[in-house]
Amino acid sequence: MKIRNAVKELDPYVPGKSQDEIVEEFGLKKENIIKLGSNENPWGPSKKAISAVKDEANFINRYPESDLKDLKEEIASYSGSNVSEIIVGGDGADEIIDILAKTFIEPKDEFIVPLPSYMYYEFLFKPYGAIPVYAKWNFDDNTLNLDSVISAITEKTKMIFLCSPNNPTGALIDQKDIIKVLKATKNTDIIVVIDEAYFEYSEVNNVNLVKDYSNVFIMRTMSKVLGLAGMRIGYGIANSEMIEFMHRIKPVFSLTRLSYIAALNTLNDKQYIQESIEKGIESREYLFNELSKIKSLNVFKSYSNYILIGIKETGKTAKEFSRKLLKKGIIVRDCTSFKGLDEYWIRASIGTMEEDKKFIEIINKLINEISE
Amino acid sequence: MKIRNAVKELDPYVPGKSQDEIVEEFGLKKENIIKLGSNENPWGPSKKAISAVKDEANFINRYPESDLKDLKEEIASYSGSNVSEIIVGGDGADEIIDILAKTFIEPKDEFIVPLPSYMYYEFLFKPYGAIPVYAKWNFDDNTLNLDSVISAITEKTKMIFLCSPNNPTGALIDQKDIIKVLKATKNTDIIVVIDEAYFEYSEVNNVNLVKDYSNVFIMRTMSKVLGLAGMRIGYGIANSEMIEFMHRIKPVFSLTRLSYIAALNTLNDKQYIQESIEKGIESREYLFNELSKIKSLNVFKSYSNYILIGIKETGKTAKEFSRKLLKKGIIVRDCTSFKGLDEYWIRASIGTMEEDKKFIEIINKLINEISE
Numbered sequence: 011m012k013i014r015n016a017v018k019e020l021d022p023y024v025p026g027k028s029q030d031e032i033v034e035e036f037g038l039k040k041e042n043i044i045k046l047g048s049n050e051n052p053w054g055p056s057k058k059a060i061s062a063v064k065d066e067a068n069f070i071n072r073y074p075e076s077d078l079k080d081l082k083e084e085i086a087s088y089s090g091s092n093v094s095e096i097i098v099g100g101d102g103a104d105e106i107i108d109i110l111a112k113t114f115i116e117p118k119d120e121f122i123v124p125l126p127s128y129m130y131y132e133f134l135f136k137p138y139g140a141i142p143v144y145a146k147w148n149f150d151d152n153t154l155n156l157d158s159v160i161s162a163i164t165e166k167t168k169m170i171f172l173c174s175p176n177n178p179t180g181a182l183i184d185q186k187d188i189i190k191v192l193k194a195t196k197n198t199d200i201i202v203v204i205d206e207a208y209f210e211y212s213e214v215n216n217v218n219l220v221k222d223y224s225n226v227f228i229m230r231t232m233s234k235v236l237g238l239a240g241m242r243i244g245y246g247i248a249n250s251e252m253i254e255f256m257h258r259i260k261p262v263f264s265l266t267r268l269s270y271i272a273a274l275n276t277l278n279d280k281q282y283i284q285e286s287i288e289k290g291i292e293s294r295e296y297l298f299n300e301l302s303k304i305k306s307l308n309v310f311k312s313y314s315n316y317i318l319i320g321i322k323e324t325g326k327t328a329k330e331f332s333r334k335l336l337k338k339g340i341i342v343r344d345c346t347s348f349k350g351l352d353e354y355w356i357r358a359s360i361g362t363m364e365e366d367k368k369f370i371e372i373i374n375k376l377i378n379e380i381s382e
Numbered sequence: 383m384k385i386r387n388a389v390k391e392l393d394p395y396v397p398g399k400s401q402d403e404i405v406e407e408f409g410l411k412k413e414n415i416i417k418l419g420s421n422e423n424p425w426g427p428s429k430k431a432i433s434a435v436k437d438e439a440n441f442i443n444r445y446p447e448s449d450l451k452d453l454k455e456e457i458a459s460y461s462g463s464n465v466s467e468i469i470v471g472g473d474g475a476d477e478i479i480d481i482l483a484k485t486f487i488e489p490k491d492e493f494i495v496p497l498p499s500y501m502y503y504e505f506l507f508k509p510y511g512a513i514p515v516y517a518k519w520n521f522d523d524n525t526l527n528l529d530s531v532i533s534a535i536t537e538k539t540k541m542i543f544l545c546s547p548n549n550p551t552g553a554l555i556d557q558k559d560i561i562k563v564l565k566a567t568k569n570t571d572i573i574v575v576i577d578e579a580y581f582e583y584s585e586v587n588n589v590n591l592v593k594d595y596s597n598v599f600i601m602r603t604m605s606k607v608l609g610l611a612g613m614r615i616g617y618g619i620a621n622s623e624m625i626e627f628m629h630r631i632k633p634v635f636s637l638t639r640l641s642y643i644a645a646l647n648t649l650n651d652k653q654y655i656q657e658s659i660e661k662g663i664e665s666r667e668y669l670f671n672e673l674s675k676i677k678s679l680n681v682f683k684s685y686s687n688y689i690l691i692g693i694k695e696t697g698k699t700a701k702e703f704s705r706k707l708l709k710k711g712i713i714v715r716d717c718t719s720f721k722g723l724d725e726y727w728i729r730a731s732i733g734t735m736e737e738d739k740k741f742i743e744i745i746n747k748l749i750n751e752i753s754e
Contacts, residue, residue, distance in 0.1 A: 012571035055443045067435045070612035071427045101636045199384035240442035240639030259509045264473045267612030
């Protein structure tokens, strides 16, 4: 059997342990596990969304509507854009990334990613024969290294991914820097993708750039503050021409019937969104303050719903450290697989206040145990 | 902006009218519309699935599990195969088709489709630069034209799609013919995809071929007899090596949390499946018998949950005819967009007995009106 060369070089994806496996391996009770590994909304989905999903459950024998008109209108109003500037994806932002590649990427095209950043761009782009070119993140002041992005641009560059707030560093990319990248790519075929998966937690965004720059693409997900990670909904905002091109190849039924209903009803639930943002920021600031008190941790200021933590001074690798936390019922993200980070970084998502307090207690205890 | 050539040539997808649009345009009541256009299960989803979905709705803020182990075990048991031979897709069979292309198709590779057949193979394969090569269906006895398939094979052929029961003709492809295609492609890199979306209604299948032929791929969906069209779940069965290759590039979270739960609980609901098959066959036979009584219709025998109907003798095109049915509240599929069919074919899905009777009454009335 002959598989494509681009696929041959990929490693099989090794999924993280499922909650069931963790329960079994560590003898834990499922209800005692605190999930701080996937940057979810820990307060649960919108009650309006839950109720709408339950009502719609009787009709899941019917195909979803394909035009998603109501949902696009709701997103336009939520994001301050127009319906013709919106594309909705059915596998979170992941389908949007895939459609970007499928619409614009030819084999050997290059895409630029400042490291460390979300690793899935690469996972989805490589099968199309695209070549990653890495730019840098400044670790000293947690900012984008703008020069490294600009100087990475070549004639082969087709896309640039700027994640803001950046996963996993948590910092924002200054809009002035984004504009410099947009100016440097004006009159080229390069698309600048701004991944705003976590923008709500930073209370700023870059949608205003869409009207001035035809090559900017704002990428979003409903998996974070909107509390719908399980329903796999993402969207993109860009000028109508780019959106129309992408619609030509987008699978027509990729959003499930219940995802559609959940998205619509969550966006309608303004109070839920507002509270999720407020509680999220409160939780993040609490975690930042408490973690900063622990001397052996290098805690990064975050504008998102997670915090990057350097643990080198504990003398343990992220693999060892996160396993020890797991034994105590805390799931964090071991960041070893993030390119651009060494093996001494973990990322912790916000939890509810109760979960945060337990986490702080447990991580303090663990660090004491290690240093004894 | 530079889009790929393969995309440039594609037409934007024009979605069918949504139920809301139909309600508005024709002044109908939503509850009076009979949906016979999309080959769904008209009796609704499994009650066990509905109940499980409702219970799980509270947790949709959490990502889905990525390994889908339980679901693969259930599918293995349902289909008589092994877990390592199964891949699950998150957009019905459509994601499976996309992964097939992404794993195996290089630009300019050819794929063979006997016409008429499911048009979505082409929609999903063309963006990868693949070239469709058309074989034929025998209209006189509603069978596959085997010679046209075998003689279409060239050095560039990478995949052959055999849909059985075939959409939209409703006929089965004889396993002897499938084996001839498999023998003709032995020791090549050609994959023979058998699309069994509707196999339950035919009460035969081709899974037994997987152990003998490493290049066969059985494709299935849960959108039909299993009553989960809205949840977008498909799966494929093939030898473990092929499945492992495909898993390398399959997006890890493409199945929603509720789709997973719905699939698991439907497969567990043996009584629901059995009744859906029995009622489906009863409905199909009723429709076939009643439609066959109408002289001006050319009704095809079906082993599936839909019936292909030639309407040339009515003097109306499928577009005109289906619009007239729409006005009377019946949605059928205007087959004009199926390559290999002229503009005089419609396809009607099974309904509940009550819906079937109404449909037969209305189509008889319509034909009388036309001939007056």
